[in-house]
Amino acid sequence: MATIVKTSSGTWKALIRKTGWPATAKSFRTKRDAEDWARRTEDEMVRGVYIQRAPAERMTVEAALTRYLKEVTPTKRASTQAGEHKKAQVIIRHLGKYSLAALNAEIVAQFRDTRLAGDPDKHGKLQPRSNNTVRLELALLGHLFTVAIKEWGIGLPFNPVSNIRRPAPGSGRNRRLNPEEQNRLLQAVDKHSNPMFGWIVRIAVQTGMRLSEIATLRIRQVDIERRVVRLEHTKNSSPRTVPLTAEATRVFTEALANPLRPAETELVFFGEPGRDGIRRPYLFDKAWTDAKRAAGLEDFRFHDLRHEAVSRFVEAGLSDQEVSAISGHKSMQMLKRYTHLRAEDLVQKLDRLARRAPAASKQRSEADSKTESNA
Incomplete structure (x- = not known):
């Protein structure tokens, strides 16, 4: 009682x-x-x-996210950690004052719609966010509730994020480089004082490796003799071996012979020492922005080089399984999103097939005639 x-x-x-x-x-x-x-x-x-709801009523979304970033985020890859800290700040700005118990599906749906419509900038202009950006923010919020319920013992009857519609995934970018654009881009990156910048761009378009995979490469992972690069840490956590084209092999040979490489680092592409004296991967954000502007390709992203490489593998006649082995895509659906074939290239391929068809038909007719005469 x-x-x-x-x-x-x-x-x-x-x-x-x-x-x-x-x-x-x-x-x-x-x-x-x-x-x-x-x-x-x-x-x-x-x-x-x-269900004991008192802890959920006392803990705010901001406090829960702070704990999540301290306990859960450090167990993930470095690139994921940086992204989660940025997403957490957005969620805290919109929902941080709510208690976990007060956050329901309706409030989360309003947050989704607000982000899609756009937050006002300092000038009051709305800045809409892409479907994928909002999907990732909701994914972080949803996993926060899952951890709170299952691991922290926070009494909640359900996860409010699981009861709302997620924005549909985007169709994926289809930006391709034509030969003239590639020449302009390579000329722009070659003007940079650090040759590592040009090497990285060429390797990206020749191998389809992600920037994070290229930037963290160690000397021991590059086998020039066998013309392969062995990736140990990838986005989907599955190690893979990437074959090198003749051009990629040439570039890696130059990079490994870099006379400026200090003895204390194994990084193929190294930056200046930090305050702790440790050298980390080479960063070139400003150089990339300047090179794009100089080449007239401001709408081009570094990740588009991966799209370009994968599309070229398909155009070269490699099978889906061969391309996925190189690129690391686990599903054919994701591979399809990253592969964009030029319509004009397909026209040329259709023309070649059309020219072969009469010859093949003639050969079959001659073979049939020989068979009949022999009979």
């Missing part, structure tokens, strides 16, 4: 002590509210469906 007492502040406190359950208490403005809560709670205990 619940105990209802009036506190010194004028509120009413309901205290429930029931065998097999932890002591539970909550304060209300009126005695009737306290009695109603106590009755409902005792009924839930009898039916075995009681």
Whole structure:
């Protein structure tokens, strides 16, 4: 039976002590509210469906995300960690003051729609976010609730993110480089004072490796003799071996022979020492922006080089399985999103097939004639 007492502040406190359950208490403005809560709670205990909601009511989304970034995020890859910290700040700005118990599907759906429509910038202009950006933000929020329920023991009846529609995934970029654009881009990157910049761009378009995979390469991973690169840490956590074209082999040979490489680092592409004296991967964000502008390719992204490489593998006649072995795509659906064939190239291929068809038909006719004469 619940105990209802009036506190010194004028509120009413309901205290429930029931065998097999932890002591539970909550304060209300009126005695009737306290009695109603106590009755409902005792009924839930009898039916075995009681969930202790007090921790969820006390913990805000901001506090939960802070704990998540401290305990869960460090177990993920470095690139993922940086992205989650940025997404967390967005979620905190919109939903940080809500308690976990107060956050329902309707509020989460409003957050989704607001992000898709766009947050106002400092000038009041809306900046819409892509479907994929919002999908990733919702994924982080949803996993936060999953961890809170399953691992932190936060009493919540359901995950509110699982009850809303996720934005449809984008169709993927289809930006390709034509030969003239590639020449302009390579000329622009070659003007940079650091040759590593040009080597990285060429390797990306020749191998289809991700920037993170190229930037973190160690000397021991590059086998010039066998013309392969062995990737140990990839986005999907599956190691793979990437074959090198003749051009990629030439570039890697130059990079490994870099006379400026200090003895204390194994990185193929190294940056200046940090405050701790450790050299980290070479960063070239500003150089890339300047090179794109100089080449007139401001709409081009570094990741588009991977799209270009994968598309060229397909155009060269490699099978889907061969291309996925090189690129690391686990599903044919993802590979399809990253592969964009030029329509004009397909026209040329159709023309070649059309020219072969009459010859093949003639050969079959001659073979049939020989068979008949022999008979």
